[in-house]
Amino acid sequence: MSDILVIPGEEITASTTSTLSDIVDMFVELSGRNDLIAAGVVANATFFINQGCRELDRRLFGGKAEARYTCDLAASQILVPIPDCRAIKEVWLYTETDKVKLVKADDLLEMKNYYSEPKANITPSEPYVYFPVNARPYPTTLTVDDYNQQWAFEDIITSAHEGYNAVLISPPPDVATYTLQVVGLFYSDALTEDDDFNYWTVSHPLLLVQAALYKLEQMYRNTEGAKDWNNAIDSTMIQLNSDWIEEEIAEIDCMEG
Numbered sequence: 708m709s710d711i712l713v714i715p716g717e718e719i720t721a722s723t724t725s726t727l728s729d730i731v732d733m734f735v736e737l738s739g740r741n742d743l744i745a746a747g748v749v750a751n752a753t754f755f756i757n758q759g760c761r762e763l764d765r766r767l768f769g770g771k772a773e774a775r776y777t778c779d780l781a782a783s784q785i786l787v788p789i790p791d792c793r794a795i796k797e798v799w800l801y802t803e804t805d806k807v808k809l810v811k812a813d814d815l816l817e818m819k820n821y822y823s824e825p826k827a828n829i830t831p832s833e834p835y836v837y838f839p840v841n842a843r844p845y846p847t848t849l850t851v852d853d854y855n856q857q858w859a860f861e862d863i864i865t866s867a868h869e870g871y872n873a874v875l876i877s878p879p880p881d882v883a884t885y886t887l888q889v890v891g892l893f894y895s896d897a898l899t900e901d902d903d904f905n906y907w908t909v910s911h912p913l914l915l916v917q918a919a920l921y922k923l924e925q926m927y928r929n930t931e932g933a934k935d936w937n938n939a940i941d942s943t944m945i946q947l948n949s950d951w952i953e954e955e956i957a958e959i960d961c962m963e964g
Contacts, residue, residue, distance in 0.1 A: 724904060724908070724909045725904065725908045725909060725912040726901060726902045726903060726904045726908060727753065727756065727898040727899075727900065727901055727902070727903045727904065727908065728901035728902070729908070729912065730756050730898075730908055730912060730915055730916060730919070731744065731752045731753065731756065731901075733912070733913075733916045734752050734755065734756060734916050734919050734920065735752055737916060737920060738920055738923060740752070740923070743755070750926070752919075753898065753899070755919040755920075755922050755923050755926075756898060756915065756916075756919045757897055757898055758918075758919070758922040759907075759915055759916075759917075759918030759919035759920075759921065759922050760894070760895045760897075760898065760905065760907050760915065760918070761894055761895075762918045762921065762922060762940075763895075763907055763911075763914065763915065763918050763940070763944070764793070764892075764893075764894050764895055765793070766940070766941075766944045766948075767944065767947060767948065767951075768892075768948060768951070769948065769951030769952070769954075769955065770947070770950070770951045770954075771906045771910075772793075772892050772893075773796070773890065773891065773892060773893075774890075774891070774892075774893040775888050775889065775890050776789050776790070776792065776888070776889045776891070776893065777886060777887070777888045777889075778886070778887055779883070779885070779886050779887075780834075780876075780880045780883065780885040780886070780887055781880070781883050782831065782879075782880055782881065782882055782883040783826060783827075783831060783879045783880060784876075784879070784880060785822070785826055785861060785862065785875060785876055785877065785879050786840075786842060786861065786862050786863070786864070786873055786874075786875055786876075787873060787874050787875075787876060787887055787889070788842065788864055788868075788871040788872075788873050789871060789872045789873060789874065789889050789891070790870055790871055791870060791893050791894040792871075792872040792889070792891050792892070792893055792894075793872075793891065793892040793893060793894060794891050794892040795839045795872065795874060795889055795890075795891040796890050796891045796892070797889070797890040797891075798811075798837045798874060798876075798887065798888070798889050798890070799887070799888045799889075799890070800833070800834055800835075800885055800886075800887055800888075801885065801886040801887070801888065802833070802884070802885060803884060806888075807833075807835070809834065809835060809836060809837045809876065810835060810836045810837075811836070811837060811838060812836050812837070812838040814838075815838055815840065817838070818836070818837075818838035818840070818875050818877070821836070821877040821878070822861065822862065822875075822877070825858035825861070826858070826861055826879050827858075829878055829879055830878065831878060831879045831880060831881035832878045832879075832880075832881050833878075833880070833881065833885070834876040834877060834878060834879075834880055834885070835877070835878075836876070836877050837874045837875065837876045837877075838874065838875055839872060839873070839874055840862060840873050840874065840875045841873075842862065842863050842864040842868060842871070842872075842873035843863075843864070843868050844860075844863050844864065844865055844866075844868060847866075847868075848865070848866045849865055849866075851865055862875050874889065895907060911943070911947075914940065914943050914944075917936055917939050917940050917943075918936075918940055920936050921933055921936035921937055921940060924936055
């Protein structure tokens with residue numbers, strides 16, 4: 708990663724904020740575990756820091772927990788894999804002239820009824836409905852050509868599904884000029900290189916270190932130590948989530964009823 712934001716007259720880069728290497732240094736210093744940066748260590752400092760990121764992601768229910776994943780649709784594509792997504796909230800379709808919020812089907816059965824026959828038999832058009840689906844195959848990898856009715860796999864990710872959620876859309880797109888945007892809760896970008904950064908390293912580096920130390924104590928079954936770090940994390944997360952709630956209710960005068 709390099710630039711994260713460009714504002715007229717101001718550029719924020721990895722050199723102006725905390726990066727993975729900074730978090731590793733703090734984690735090692737506070738834990739006293741220099742062995743976790745030794746060559747060949749698998750459950751190393753970076754591992755615990757990334758686990759800490761995911762812990763914080765799951766505790767944050769607004770603000771930067773939300774993101775928008777955007778992709779172009781191919782003609783006749785009905786399954787849209789979504790990486791690192793925790794929960795899908797809205798789906799928008801962009802055309803050459805406007806954008807439309809797709810309607811969420813009432814349930815999976817309704818969505819499946821749109822595809823009670825091969826998609827090749829369905830007249831393509833502009834998609835208008837969606838539903839989150841479990842696109843996991845069993846066994847984990849399979850060869851579609853081995854089966855008589857290959858259209859049974861039109862709404863399944865046939866390999867490398869592990870990091871993805873998915874939505875099924877209908878009808879099949881008639882052209883390849885649509886862009887789909889999914890609004891939802893997403894995990895933060897993984898940290899791998901020394902100069903990598905994400906929301907937690909930039910805005911809350913100490914909180915991230917605390918979360919990494921929490922995961923470390925959990926790993927070594929130190930119940931009391933984990934409890935102490937958990938309390939420290941919670942005290943900050945309550946404030947962050949309260950800020951988000953305050954923003955959500957701003958200018959709301961009364962309850963609907």
